[in-house]
Amino acid sequence: MPELPEVETVKRGLEKIIPANTKIKSIELLRADLRFPMPQEIPQKFKNQEILRIERRAKYLLFHTSNNTLINHLGMTGTWREFQDAKDHDHIYLNLSNGLKLAYRDPRRFGILDFARKDQWQKHKFFSHLGPEPFDREQFTADYLFQQCKRRKVAIKTLIMNQVLVVGVGNIYASEALFRAAIRPRKSCHRLTKRDCERLVLAIREILQKAIDAGGSSISDFKSAGGDSGYFQHSFQVYDRKDKPCFVCETPIQAAVVGGRSSYWCRSCQS
DNA sequence: CGGGTTACCTGACGGC
DNA sequence: TGCCGTCAGGTAACCC
Numbered sequence: 001m002p003e004l005p006e007v008e009t010v011k012r013g014l015e016k017i018i019p020a021n022t023k024i025k026s027i028e029l030l031r032a033d034l035r036f037p038m039p040q041e042i043p044q045k046f047k048n049q050e051i052l053r054i055e056r057r058a059k060y061l062l063f064h065t066s067n068n069t070l071i072n073h074l075g076m077t078g079t080w081r082e083f084q085d086a087k088d089h090d091h092i093y094l095n096l097s098n099g100l101k102l103a104y105r106d107p108r109r110f111g112i113l114d115f116a117r118k119d120q121w122q123k124h125k126f127f128s129h130l131g132p133e134p135f136d137r138e139q140f141t142a143d144y145l146f147q148q149c150k151r152r153k154v155a156i157k158t159l160i161m162n163q164v165l166v167v168g169v170g171n172i173y174a175s176e177a178l179f180r181a182a183i184r185p186r187k188s189c190h191r192l193t194k195r196d197c198e199r200l201v202l203a204i205r206e207i208l209q210k211a212i213d214a215g216g217s218s219i220s221d222f223k224s225a226g227g228d229s230g231y232f233q234h235s236f237q238v239y240d241r242k243d244k245p246c247f248v249c250e251t252p253i254q255a256a257v258v259g260g261r262s263s264y265w266c267r268s269c270q271s
Numbered sequence: 272c273g274g275g276t277t278a279c280c281t282g283a284c285g286g287c
Numbered sequence: 288t289g290c291c292g293t294c295a296g297g298t299a300a301c302c303c
Contacts, residue, residue, distance in 0.1 A: 003296060035279075035298085059297075076297060077281080089281080108280045110297060154274065163298080170296055239296095260276070262294085 002059055002074040004134070004168030005208055009215030010080055011056045014102075017082065023050045023097040024065070031091050034106065035075060038092075038113045045115055046070060046094075058130050058167035060112075062121060069121045075110030131165045134204050140166055142198040149189040149197065156192060157185035158259035160204065169204060172239045173211065175264045177203045179238045184270045185263040186256070210235070238264040 002010070024046045032038035039045075049065035056062070063070035072078070083093060083101035092113060094102040104113070116124045132139035148165050149156070157174050159165060169177065178185050180203035183196055192200070214235065237247055241264060242255035251268040 006296080073297080075280095076295070106280095107282065108295090110280065152273075158274090161297095172296055259274095261296095 002076075002078065003170035003173050003208075003211075004056075004059060005173070005211035005215055007059045007061060007074060007168075008056050008212050010074070011054055011061055012215075014054050014061075014080060017100060018051055018054070018096065019098060021050060021097075023048055025095045025097050028093040028095070029091075030093070034091065034109045035073075035112050036114065039115060042070070042092075042113065042115055051096075057127065058133070058163060059170070060126065064118065067118050069116050069118060071112065071114045071116060071121060071124065071126065072104070073112040073126070075106060075108060075112065077108045078104065078106040078111035080104055130163055130167050132167070134166055134168050134208055140201060140205075142194065142201045145201055146192070146194050146197040149192045152189055154189055155186045155258050156183055156189045156200075157261075157263055159189045160200070161259070161261070166204070168208065171261045171263075172236070173204075173207050175239045176237060177207045179265060179270060180207055182270050184265050184267070185258050187271075238266060240264065 025048065027043035027046055029038070029040075029043050032040065045068050046065060049067065051063055051065055053064045054061065055064065059073060061072040061074070063072070081103050083103040087103070087105055089107040089109075090103050090105045091109075092104045094104075096102065104111075112126070114124070114126070121127060132144075134140050145166075149159065152159060154162075157178060160169050160177065161171065161174050175185060177200065181196065181199040183192070183200060238253050241253040243252045245251070246253055246266040246269060249266065249268045251266055253264055254267050255262060255264050257263065
């Protein structure tokens with residue numbers, strides 16, 4: 001489920017159900033072989049630790065406690081939910097001092113659970129190479145994107161999905177942002193103009209913000225749906241709409257694999 | 272090194 | 288109904 005907006009929505013859902021001063025009473029580890037073997041010390045490291053703050057960085061969730069930070073990536077199928085019944089592929093339970101039990105479920109096990117010492121998480125290998133947040137107006141600018149585009153020779157869709165250049169843009173919102181910016185996904189990045197980059201930077205921010213806003217309205221689902229608020233499917237302009245009419249001009253939507261990922265665009269609206 | 276491909280897993284879905 | 292191939296929103300580890 002997760003690109004940046006979905007992770008942000010999960011973060012907000014967790015904040016809602018974890019009041020200030022909540023402690024992790026204990027952790028139940030059901031299986032540790034996710035994408036990477038989960039450190040066996042996690043239950044002991046976080047036992048009786050207060051959750052001070054929950055943060056999102058890129059597509060990662062961070063649970064900051066007094067001494068350590070629990071690091072979580074949802075991979076493709078990771079979800080958090082308030083435990084009601086055990087389900088297949090539940091991997092870890094957090095028993096909280098407010099009586100809640102949080103369950104992390106991840107059928108494909110592409111997700112990550114790890115930890116770092118407090119204030120050291122940014123040096124962790126998962127974070128050291130990450131680019132700017134798309135909402136960082138100081139760092140993620142049209143100038144910056146233009147410079148990056150000139151130095152490389154990949155399809156622009158591949159470029160904006162590269163987390164080294166800018167974080168949070170995944171396969172769905174890459175197609176959606178490029179539609180909004182009127183740029184075809186296969187266009188070579190070094191052929192983008194400064195103006196293209198200006199539109200694209202804005203389009204990425206707008207598309208992600210709209211999705212976050214949409215996700216916000218589904219947080220009430222957090223309990224039953226397990227944070228599985230899902231993508232804001234009905235608002236997709238091009239993603240998964242092969243051969244369907246473009247909402248703007250009615251031209252059938254094109255589909256092709258770009259950089260190994262399915263990609264969608266309107267050949268009339270985008271150039 | 273940049274750029275492209277593959278592997279990691281399970282489940283859902285479409286075609287036969 | 289069931290079997291099989293294909294595909295899925297991420298990313299690190301490989302190649303060349």
